[in-house]
Every structure is written in C-alpha cells, then in structure tokens.
Amino acid sequence: MSKTLIRGAKVLGGAAQDVLIDGETIAEVGTGVEAGDATVVEAEGRILLPGLVDLHTHLREPGREDSETVLTGTRAAASGGYTAVFAMANTFPVADTAGVVEQVWRLGREHGYCDVQPIGAVTVGLEGKKLAELGAMHDSAAAVTVFSDDGKCVDDAVIMRRALEYVKAFGGVVAQHAQEPRLTEGAQMNEGVVSAELGLGGWPAVAEESIIARDVLLAEHVGSRVHICHLSTAGSVAIVRWAKSRGIDVTAEVTPHHLLLTDELVRSYNPVYKVNPPLRTERDVMALREALADGTIDIVATDHAPHPHEDKDCEWAAAAMGMVGLETALSVVQHTMVDTGLLTWEGVADRMSHKPARIGRAEGHGRPVSAGEPANLTLLDPAYRGTVDPAGFASRSRNTPYEGRELPGRVTHTFLRGRATLMDGKLA
Amino acid sequence: MKRHLISAADLTRDDAVLILDTAEEMARVADRPIKKLPTLRGRTVVNLFFEDSTRTRISFEAAEKRLSADVINFAAKGSSVSKGESLKDTAQTLEAMGVDAVVIRHGASGAPYRLATSGWIDAAVINAGDGTHQHPTQSLLDAFTMRRRLVGRDAGIGQDLSGKRITIVGDILHSRVARSNVDLLHTLGAEVTLVAPPTLLPVGVGHWPCEVSYDLDSTLPKSDAVMMLRVQRERMNAAFFPTEREYSRRYGLDGDRMAKMPEHAIVMHPGPMVRGMEITAEVADSERCTAIEQVANGVHTRMAVLYLLLGGNEPAVTHARTEETK
Amino acid sequence: MDAHTSDIARPVLEGPDIARVLTRIAHEIVERAKGADDVVLLGIPTRGVFLADRLAAKLAEITGRTIPVGSLDITMYRDDLRLRPARALARTDIPADGIDGRLVVLVDDVLFSGRTIRAALDALNDIGRPRAVQLAVLVDRGHRELPIRADYVGKNLPTSLRETVKVQLAEEDGRDAVLLGERREAGVSPADGRAADTAPAGEQ
Numbered sequence: 001m002s003k004t005l006i007r008g009a010k011v012l013g014g015a016a017q018d019v020l021i022d023g024e025t026i027a028e029v030g031t032g033v034e035a036g037d038a039t040v041v042e043a044e045g046r047i048l049l050p051g052l053v054d055l056h057t058h059l060r061e062p063g064r065e066d067s068e069t070v071l072t073g074t075r076a077a078a079s080g081g082y083t084a085v086f087a088m089a090n091t092f093p094v095a096d097t098a099g100v101v102e103q104v105w106r107l108g109r110e111h112g113y114c115d116v117q118p119i120g121a122v123t124v125g126l127e128g129k130k131l132a133e134l135g136a137m138h139d140s141a142a143a144v145t146v147f148s149d150d151g152k153c154v155d156d157a158v159i160m161r162r163a164l165e166y167v168k169a170f171g172g173v174v175a176q177h178a179q180e181p182r183l184t185e186g187a188q189m190n191e192g193v194v195s196a197e198l199g200l201g202g203w204p205a206v207a208e209e210s211i212i213a214r215d216v217l218l219a220e221h222v223g224s225r226v227h228i229c230h231l232s233t234a235g236s237v238a239i240v241r242w243a244k245s246r247g248i249d250v251t252a253e254v255t256p257h258h259l260l261l262t263d264e265l266v267r268s269y270n271p272v273y274k275v276n277p278p279l280r281t282e283r284d285v286m287a288l289r290e291a292l293a294d295g296t297i298d299i300v301a302t303d304h305a306p307h308p309h310e311d312k313d314c315e316w317a318a319a320a321m322g323m324v325g326l327e328t329a330l331s332v333v334q335h336t337m338v339d340t341g342l343l344t345w346e347g348v349a350d351r352m353s354h355k356p357a358r359i360g361r362a363e364g365h366g367r368p369v370s371a372g373e374p375a376n377l378t379l380l381d382p383a384y385r386g387t388v389d390p391a392g393f394a395s396r397s398r399n400t401p402y403e404g405r406e407l408p409g410r411v412t413h414t415f416l417r418g419r420a421t422l423m424d425g426k427l428a
Numbered sequence: 429m430k431r432h433l434i435s436a437a438d439l440t441r442d443d444a445v446l447i448l449d450t451a452e453e454m455a456r457v458a459d460r461p462i463k464k465l466p467t468l469r470g471r472t473v474v475n476l477f478f479e480d481s482t483r484t485r486i487s488f489e490a491a492e493k494r495l496s497a498d499v500i501n502f503a504a505k506g507s508s509v510s511k512g513e514s515l516k517d518t519a520q521t522l523e524a525m526g527v528d529a530v531v532i533r534h535g536a537s538g539a540p541y542r543l544a545t546s547g548w549i550d551a552a553v554i555n556a557g558d559g560t561h562q563h564p565t566q567s568l569l570d571a572f573t574m575r576r577r578l579v580g581r582d583a584g585i586g587q588d589l590s591g592k593r594i595t596i597v598g599d600i601l602h603s604r605v606a607r608s609n610v611d612l613l614h615t616l617g618a619e620v621t622l623v624a625p626p627t628l629l630p631v632g633v634g635h636w637p638c639e640v641s642y643d644l645d646s647t648l649p650k651s652d653a654v655m656m657l658r659v660q661r662e663r664m665n666a667a668f669f670p671t672e673r674e675y676s677r678r679y680g681l682d683g684d685r686m687a688k689m690p691e692h693a694i695v696m697h698p699g700p701m702v703r704g705m706e707i708t709a710e711v712a713d714s715e716r717c718t719a720i721e722q723v724a725n726g727v728h729t730r731m732a733v734l735y736l737l738l739g740g741n742e743p744a745v746t747h748a749r750t751e752e753t754k
Numbered sequence: 755m756d757a758h759t760s761d762i763a764r765p766v767l768e769g770p771d772i773a774r775v776l777t778r779i780a781h782e783i784v785e786r787a788k789g790a791d792d793v794v795l796l797g798i799p800t801r802g803v804f805l806a807d808r809l810a811a812k813l814a815e816i817t818g819r820t821i822p823v824g825s826l827d828i829t830m831y832r833d834d835l836r837l838r839p840a841r842a843l844a845r846t847d848i849p850a851d852g853i854d855g856r857l858v859v860l861v862d863d864v865l866f867s868g869r870t871i872r873a874a875l876d877a878l879n880d881i882g883r884p885r886a887v888q889l890a891v892l893v894d895r896g897h898r899e900l901p902i903r904a905d906y907v908g909k910n911l912p913t914s915l916r917e918t919v920k921v922q923l924a925e926e927d928g929r930d931a932v933l934l935g936e937r938r939e940a941g942v943s944p945a946d947g948r949a950a951d952t953a954p955a956g957e958q
Contacts, residue, residue: 188537196632199537199561199607204631268545269538313546315515317536317559446842453827453843460848462880467830735830740840 003027003038004420006413009048009379011369013345019048021375024417028371041413043379049349051083051376051414053356053365054326055146055175055253056229056301059085059116061107062100063092068306068396070107073326074114076304076395078421078428080326081378081411082114084357084365085304089121090151096121096132098140105142113421113428117362120144122163122174126152131163138170145361148175150229151276153211155181160215164224173251173359175227176215178236179277183207188317190263190278198266200316203278205233212236216243216250225249227359230303232258232277234287241296251359253301254288256332257323261285261401271312271319272401275305292351293342299356302329306397324395328388330380331407338382339408353378364417375418384410394427429743432544432553433733436564436612441588442746444616448572449585450732451725457494458728467739468497471528476518477556478504478534483699483723484556484566488531491730497738500527515539516548523549529738530554537561537604552737560602566698567608569729571616573722574653577694590617595647597623597679598657598706599668601630605698606657610638623647625679627668628659644679648688655696656681656706672705682708686716694718763920763935767909772892772923772930775908776805779890780812782906787857792885794853795823798862798874799844804925805892806861822849826860826881831873846877853882859906863921865891868902893932895919 004021011017011029018033019026054077060068068076070087077085087104089095095104101118108116120137124130126149137144147167154160154176163174184207189195191202212228216239219226228240231252243250257275262282265273273279291297305322312319325332333352337343343351357366364374387406390398414422421428429443439447457463473492477485485501492499502522519530529552532540537559544553557563575584578592594613600606600622613620620638622629633640641647648654659675669675676682681695689695695711697719703709711717736744767775784790790813797806803825810823827844835841860874871889878887890906895913913919913934920933 191631193632193635196630196635197607199559199604202631269541270546310514313514313516315534315536315539315542317539318515450843453846456846460881464880465830466876467835735843736840738840739830739835740838741836742839744840744842 002418003036004041004415004418005033005035005038006041006043006048006377006379007035009043009046010345011048012349013047016044019369019377021377021415021418024375026369026371026373026375029369041379045381045383046412047345047380047382048369049081049345049378049380050353050366050369051378051416052081052330052352053360053362054082054085054302054304054329055299055356055360056150056255057085057087057304057326058090058306058322059087059104060091060306062103067308070104070116071111071113072394072396073304073306074108074111074116075427076324076326076393077114078414078416079394079411080328081330081380081414081422082326083376083378083414083416084115084117084362085326086117086119086146086360088150089119089148090126094121094125095119096124096126098133098136098142101137101142101144102140112416112419114416115362115365117146117360118142118144119146119148119150119175122147122149122154123159128152128154128156128159131159131166134163134167134172135170138172145170145172146175146227146359147172148177148229150175150177153177153179153181155211157214157218161218161222164219164226165222168224171361173225173227175229176211177229178208178211178215178231180207180210183210187278189266189274190280192263192281194263194266198269200266203276205235205280205284208233208277209235209239212239216240216248219250220246220248225251228252230255230258230277230301231288231297232280232284234284237287237291237296241291244296251298251355252296253299254292254297255303256300256325256329256336257401258288259285259292259300259336260332265401269316271314271316272323272399272403274316274319274321275323276321289336289340289342292337293347298351299359300329300333300352301356302326304395306395307399308397312399322399324393324397324400327393327395328400328402328407330411331409332402334382334409335407375415377413377415378411379413380409380411382409384408386410429736429746431737431743433564433737434541434544434553434555435562436567436608436615439564439612439615440746441615441617444568444571444612445586445588446744446746447568447729447732447736448575450736451568451572451728452581452585454731454735455725455728457731458724464494464496466496467735468492468495470498471738472498472500472526473529473531473734474500474502474522474527475556476502476504476522476530476532478532478539479557481533481557484533487723487726488556488730490727491734494727495731495734497734500525515543516546519543519549523551527551529734531556533557535559554733554737557604559604561604561607563604563608564612565726565730565733566605567612568733569722569726570609570655570696570698571612572725572729573696573718574694576725577718578652578692588616589613592618592652593621593650594618594653594655595621595623595651596655596657597644597681599628599659599663600624600633600657601628602663603657609655610636614638621647621651623679625669625675628663644685645688648685649690651689651693653694653696654681654689655698657698658700658702659706661702661705676705680706680708681711683710686711686714696722698722763918763933765931766911766934767893767932769930772908772932775892776808777812779906779908780809780816783809783813783859783890784816786905790817790821792856793821794849794856794858794884795821796826796848796858796860797823798860798870799825799827800926801921801923802860802862804923805863809861809890822851824849826874826877828870828873828877831876833869833873848881853878853884855883855885857886857888858884859888859890861890863892864919865889865894865904865907866897868898868900871902872900892921893919
C-alpha cells in the first residue's frame with residue numbers, strides 16, 4: 001500500500017497540519033506526523049480541501065467526442081481539483097436509458113482520473129413530453145440519483161410535477177434548467193441595456209425566475225426536493241431565498257462565470273462569452289456572490305460545456321452556447337469569493353465539495369478531512385498568480401472566457417482515493 | 429475616421445460632417461455627363477450579401493462603380509455558404525483574391541464586427557446592415573437627406589443637425605435603421621423621439637440618447653422630420669400588435685396626421701414601404717415624402733464613405749473619439 | 755497658417771504686384787482669345803478659385819460682359835492619392851452653360867511639377883469637351899515633372915527644391931503676398947491641406 005504525507009497544509013484554510021494518506025484512506029491528521037516510507041508533499045502555505053465535486057459537467061461522450069470525452073473531461077476535472085463530476089444527460093444518444101448511463105459510468109471508472117456520476121434525462125430524448133425510465137437508471141450500476149434535461153427546460157408543469165413526485169421513491173432529485181421557452185425564442189444574450197444596443201435577441205431574467213417560482217411551489221405542493229441549475233439572476237436569488245424561508249426543499253447552484261462576468265463583455269461579439277443562461281449584469285453578479293456567501297445558493301457548479309473551435313470562431317448567432325470551466329473554477333471562486341472576504345476556505349469546501357456531494361448522494365465524496373475518511377483531497381496554492389492559457393488545458397476544448405485574464409490560485413495536487421491524479425500540477 | 433464602418437456610433441461629429449460634405453460633392457458627379465471618377469481604380473470591393481437586399485446592394489454597387497473600383501458581387505444564397513461554409517472561410521477566400529474592402533450584409537447582429545476584429549482578414553469592412561444591430565450608411569443617407577431639406581444644400585456644408593427634431597416611428601425593436609439613426613442623429617446634435625407601441629421598443633431603450641413616446645399625434649407637431657419604419661405583417665402573428673388595422677390607426681401616417689406636422693417638415697422612409705400599414709399612398713406620394721430622394725442620396729453617401737475609407741493610404745483624418753482597436 | 759516658414763519667408767510679390775499681374779493676365783486673355791467671347795474660367799481650389807474670381811472681375815471690366823467662372827477640384831484625379839490619408843474634397847462648380855466648345859482657362863496659384871494640371875485635364879475630360887484649354891498661374895516656380903506649360907504667367911520665379919513658395923490671398927489668408935522661404939526639414943507639408951502642385955517632397 002502506498003503512503004503519502006502532505007506536510008504542513010492548512011486544512012480547510014485553518015492551522016497547518018500534516019495529513020497522512022495510507023492506501024485509499026486518510027490515516028492520520030495532526031502535527032509532527034512521521035513520514036516513515038511515505039512520499040512527502042511539502043505543502044507549506046497551501047490549502048487542503050476535500051476533493052471538489054461538480055454537480056454539472058458536460059463530458060460530451062457519447063456523441064460529441066470532437067469536443068470532449070470522458071477521458072479528457074475527467075483529466076480536466078483532476079487538473080481543476082475535482083474528484084467527482086456529474087455528467088449531464090444531453091449526449092448523443094441522450095442518457096435516458098440504463099444502457100447509456102452505465103456506459104458513461106464505466107468509462108469514468110476505467111480512466112480513473114475522477115469519479116463520473118451520470119445524470120439521467122428527465123424525459124425521453126430531452127423532449128419534455130414523456131418521462132424517461134428514471135427508476136431503471138437509478139437501479140442500474142450507475143445508480144443515478146440526479147435527473148435533468150439540462151440544456152432544455154422541463155417546461156410542462158405536469159411533467160415537472162410527476163418527475164418531482166416519482167423520484168421520491170428512490171431519493172432522487174430533479175435538477176431544473178430554468179428557462180421558459182416561449183420567452184426565450186431567438187434569445188442570444190441577457191435582455192437589457194446591452195442587448196438593446198447590440199441588436200441581439202434578449203433572454204429576459206423573468207424567463208428563469210418564472211420557472212423557478214413555479215418549480216419551488218410544485219416541490220412544496222408534492223413534498224419533493226428540487227435543484228435549480230445555474231441560477232443567474234438577482235430575482236432568482238430572491239425567489240430561492242423566499243422558498244427556503246418557507247421550508248421548501250430547494251437547492252441551487254451558481255456557475256463560476258456568473259460570479260465574475262457580465263453582459264458588457266458581449267459588446268465584443270466574441271462568442272466565447274455566449275452561454276446559457278447568459279451573462280447578466282453587475283447587479284446580478286453581486287447578488288449571486290452574496291447568495292452563495294449566505295447559503296441561499298448552496299453550491300458552485302461549473303456547467304463545463306466544451307465546444308470545438310469552429311463552433312466559437314464564427315458570428316455570434318451561429319456560435320454554440322457554453323464555456324469550459326473545470327480547470328478555472330477554483331481560481332474564479334477564490335478571486336470572487338475568498339479574496340473578496342465573502343467566503344472562507346471552509347466555506348469553499350462546503351460549496352464545492354460537501355454540499356454538491358450531499359445533493360447528488362455521491363458516496364465517499366465531500367467528506368471531512370479526518371482520519372478514516374476516503375482520501376479524496378485537493379491541494380492548492382492560493383498565492384499563485386498567473387494568466388489563463390487555454391493551450392495548457394487538459395480539456396479537449398479551449399472555449400474559456402478567461403483567456404489572458406489573471407486569476408489567483410492553482411491546484412497542485414488532487415488525490416482520488418489516495419492516488420494522485422494530479423501531482424505538482426501534472427496529471428498522472 | 430476608423431478603418432472600418434461598423435456602427436454609426438463609431439463616427440464622431442467631425443467624421444459625420446465630413447462624410448455628408450463629401451457626399452454633397454459626390455452628388456455633383458451625378459449631374460455630369462460622365463458619372464464616373466477614377467479615384468478607386470485598381471481597388472477591389474466585394475459586396476458580400478448573406479441576406480437578400482437588392483436595393484442596398486445595387487446602391488453600393490453603383491457607388492463603387494462610379495468610383496471606378498472593381499466590384500465583385502457575392503450573394504450567399506446558392507453559394508458554398510449555403511452548403512455550410514463559414515463566414516470566416518468565405519471572407520478569407522475572398523481576401524485571397526485580393527479584396528481591399530468588404531461590404532457585408534448579414535442576418536446576424538455583430539457579423540461585420542466579428543469580420544473586422546477577429547483577425548480573419550485585413551480588408552476594410554463596411555457594414556451594409558447586420559441583423560437588428562446597425563445600418564450605418566442608411567443613417568448617413570438619412571442625415572444627408574435631412575440636412576439638405578432642413579438646412580439647405582449649400583447652407584448645410586460644414587453643418588450638423590443641431591436642434592432639429594426627428595421622430596422615428598414603427599418597429600424600433602427589430603430595426604437596425606432606428607439604432608443607427610439614434611446614434612448618428614444624436615452625434616449630429618438632433619433631438620430624436622422614438623414612437624412605437626411598447627411591444628416594439630426594446631427593453632433598455634431608456635438608456636438610448638433619445639426620447640420615447642407611445643403617442644404619435646402629440647409628437648407630430650414638434651417634428652422637423654418624421655421617419656416611418658417598415659412594419660412587417662408577420663409581427664402581428666407574434667402578438668406585437670393585434671391587427672394591421674389597429675396598428676395603422678394608432679401608428680400609421682395618413683394625410684390627416686401629416687397635416688399636423690409643421691409646414692416645412694418632411695416624411696422619410698428607408699423603404700421598402702408597406703402602403704396601407706405604416707404609411708398611406710397619399711403620404712408616400714406627396715411632395716413631402718423623401719423616400720425616392722433617399723435612394724438617390726444613398727449612392728452619394730456610399731461614394732463618400734468608400735472614398736474616405738479607401739481613397740488614400742489610410743482613412744481620412746478627423747479627430748478620433750476613441751483609439752482604433754486593432 | 756504656415757508658422758514653420760513665415761519667420762524665414764520673404765515676400766517676392768506684394769498686394770499691388772499681384773493686382774497688377776492679374777490685370778496683365780486678363781488683358782492677355784482678351785487678346786489671345788480674341789475678345790474672350792467663349793472663355794470659361796475654372797479655378798483650382800483653394801487659391802486658384804479666388805484668382806479665377808478676380809480674373810473674371812477684371813475681364814468683365816475690360817469686356818463689359820459677365821465671364822462664366824467656376825471651380826474644379828482635382829483631388830479625386832490626383833496620382834498620389836495612395837500616398838496619404840484620404841483628403842477632404844473641395845467644391846467643383848461648373849458654370850451652368852458647361853464647357854463644351856468653350857475656351858477653358860484653368861487658373862491656379864503656383865505651377866510646380868505639373869501634376870495638378872495633369873489631374874485637372876483628366877477631370878475636365880469627364881465634364882465636357884472644351885474647344886481648347888489654357889492655363890493661367892500666378893507663379894511658375896519651375897521643376898516640371900510633366901510636359902506642361904502655362905499660357906499666362908504672373909511671375910516666373912526660379913527656385914531651388916529646398917525653397918518653398920507660398921501664395922497668400924486676402925480671401926483665405928487676410929492679405930495678398932507671394933512668399934519665398936527655405937524648407938526647414940524634409941517632409942514638412944504645407945498647412946493648407948491641398949498641397950497643390952505636388953513635387954517630390956510635397957512642397958510648393
């Protein structure tokens with residue numbers, strides 16, 4: 001059994017401690033731990049977090065292996081400090097059967113960079129008409145617990161109600177992509193001052209907020225839990241805050257890009273900023289940060305959405321929506337939440353590991369950093385400063401909105417069940 | 429002036445006045461037996477039209493030919509573009525053939541901006557209308573027409589449109605003409621009022637440098653020029669307004685309404701007109717309607733733009749509002 | 755307006771001299787054109803236009819008739835367009851009866867390389883077909899680069915290429931004078947924007 005001693009890391013940003021990994025588990029946490037025959041990682045000044053968990057990743061396999069595969073996507077995840085990712089269902093074919101979800105789950109296992117937990121489609125073919133075999137997906141080897149038509153909204157209120165009710169039988173959760181389809185026909189960017197000037201079709205905040213309002217009321221009515229994907233507006237924050245105050249079992253996620261970027265960037269017409277839901281205003285960004293800090297928003301999820309170069313190297317309207325995010329997420333969160341004093345590293349561990357693992361029921365992930373726990377760990381250097389260079393990404397795609405931007409922090413090591421998937425910034 | 433003409437908002441007052449003054453000189457060429465200048469000999473201009481627009485295309489073509497440029501017309505329909513070739517590939521293919529300037533019409537807002545700023549090509553880019561974004565040469569020909577009619581052909585030289593009250597009526601939401609005109613007319617010192625049903629005004633219009641009104645009748649007596657925009661019948665189906673009849677009753681310009689305008693005021697229309705919808709035949713055919721004049725002025729104005737962008741080793745020098753972004 | 759030469763430029767013609775040579779040129783035109791019945795004067799902007807107006811007035815005095823006068827901007831016919839940023843245009847104003855079958859007298863301030871006149875001849879070609887074209891200039895400073903000569907010259911002024919010749923007219927400059935100066939440094943262009951008869955360094 002291999003041993004690793006992480007020496008002098010600030011566990012969850014607290015006091016410096018030594019963490020000894022023995023095999024797949026954490027053997028000891030304390031000071032002055034003897035290295036013995038263990039490999040030593042000198043970690044003075046670094047932060048040790050539980051391995052990050054992403055509840056919202058697009059791995060693209062099967063179907064769009066030109067933009068990402070389970071292998072390249074999980075390598076990107078390991079680079080970004082993740083030990084578990086939830087793979088969205090909008091693949092080709094759609095992950096709406098036990099067969100497809102098991103395939104994705106197995107590929108993740110084989111590659112070994114990061115646990116891959118497939119998300120099942122709520123409806124057949126993401127068409128919003130007929131429930132997919134949710135139970136069969138749950139019962140499969142992949143043990144699906146999160147269901148989402150992400151990319152599309154489950155807009156039919158009856159289908160949404162039934163899905164919320166049905167997954168209660170096995171503790172599942174529906175993750176809603178909140179987008180009222182009629183209000184967003186031809187939508188290209190946030191509807192507001194900038195869209196009016198640029199002549200790009202508007203994606204109004206109300207199209208998100210009206211669905212969230214409906215779904216929290218449905219969840220309350222049928223006594224189910226509901227998860228809101230990539231919440232992006234100040235109004236959505238207010239609705240979720242209200243719902244939680246009423247005791248409704250709702251959780252919500254925010255993406256790193258919605259914590260940092262605004263629709264002003266669209267003035268460049270550079271499709272690297274084209275994403276769904278769209279970049280909003282400064283006011284929304286500030287509301288989202290505040291909500292993540294006070295717990296109204298439960299987690300950060302990347303909505304890592306790889307696209308090939310040609311789908312972004314074109315005019316805005318023709319471009320695909322989405323941004324890669326796994327390899328920059330922690331830096332953006334440090335920049336927007338930690339360095340601004342809104343969130344401690346303990347808070348980061350909560351929003352990026354504990355809570356997403358709990359929402360998705362990811363066994364062995366999001367655990368405390370203490371003896372006897374699975375050794376899923378992320379070590380980062382918060383003092384690092386560098387500019388984002390997509391050429392160095394492990395992801396197959398390069399569609400990052402941060403190219404050339406200076407961001408703080410760098411993940412140096414990632415351990416998945418005791419094995420280093422990332423060592424000194426290099427993938428195993 | 430900047431190297432490209434993408435948006436009317438890129439023009440300073442001095443740029444705009446220079447273009448209008450130059451257009452007046454170009455207009456004189458139209459009165460000569462030989463309507464041709466050697467100025468752009470040996471320069472190649474491609475008219476890259478991804479959207480059908482015969483009137484804009486032939487206006488540019490006439491302007492280019494009067495300046496002796498070599499003209500290549502490229503209509504995307506039926507070409508490799510309709511088979512999936514990208515804007516980038518098309519533009520690079522054309523540039524490889526030695527094109528000095530690209531006049532582009534595209535259905536996607538921002539396509540000309542992308543073409544000019546993405547490093548795909550070196551040629552100058554002139555926006556001939558992109559999506560619902562901008563149509564800068566249309567706003568220039570409109571301003572030219574206004575200056576001639578409201579200030580005077582000779583008296584207007586060197587002048588802007590300070591204090592002129594311009595009303596733009598119709599489908600502002602989907603109109604690149606309205607956006608360009610608001611920007612340019614504001615730069616030229618005019619006071620612009622937009623009139624439309626609330627459904628046809630964009631969210632965010634409150635930040636534009638103009639007034640907004642839902643009531644045409646109260647605006648007309650305070651207008652030196654009233655520009656009627658085309659309203660497509662299809663908008664009715666998307667619930668922007670209930671019926672054609674109701675639209676014209678509230679926002680159409682007929683003879684009775686025209687009588688409320690000051691005597692000197694003109695009626696403008698960028699064309700094509702939907703008679704019976706936003707404008708009645710009586711108004712369209714009246715002396716006060718400049719629609720046909722605008723077409724003629726389009727050629728002069730586009731000649732001026734082409735000359736000032738391509739006539740030297742770099743664009744004409746006027747004071748810059750912002751540094752050109754490479 | 756040309757601060758860079760004014761301190762070292764000296765006048766070679768003053769106001770009264772300019773008036774006198776214009777009178778002489780007017781008489782020469784009447785004489786050579788046998789009464790100037792069909793003469794049309796076209797000034798080349800900027801200062802050629804003022805000179806043409808002054809000549810027209812003198813011709814009217816002599817002949818008792820109104821002489822058609824206009825302006826001919828040659829900017830778009832220049833052979834050096836590509837060497838500089840695009841230039842603002844000046845007014846072209848052809849008298850109502852046109853130039854077909856007429857004797858067109860082109861009027862300019864300084865004759866130098868001859869390139870301006872070459873451009874003017876091209877421009878005329880697109881406007882009509884005169885019976886004949888003649889050229890009147892206030893100053894001929896030599897250094898021709900094309901086979902062009904003036905029919906009426908106010909003053910022949912032999913110069914070196916190092917020298918500058920600047921014509922000032924009351925309409926534009928507040929006073930009448932022809933100034934001869936030294937060029938301070940290579941590549942300094944005259945401040946009037948038209949840079950009339952462009953010689954190698956773009957000086958008059």
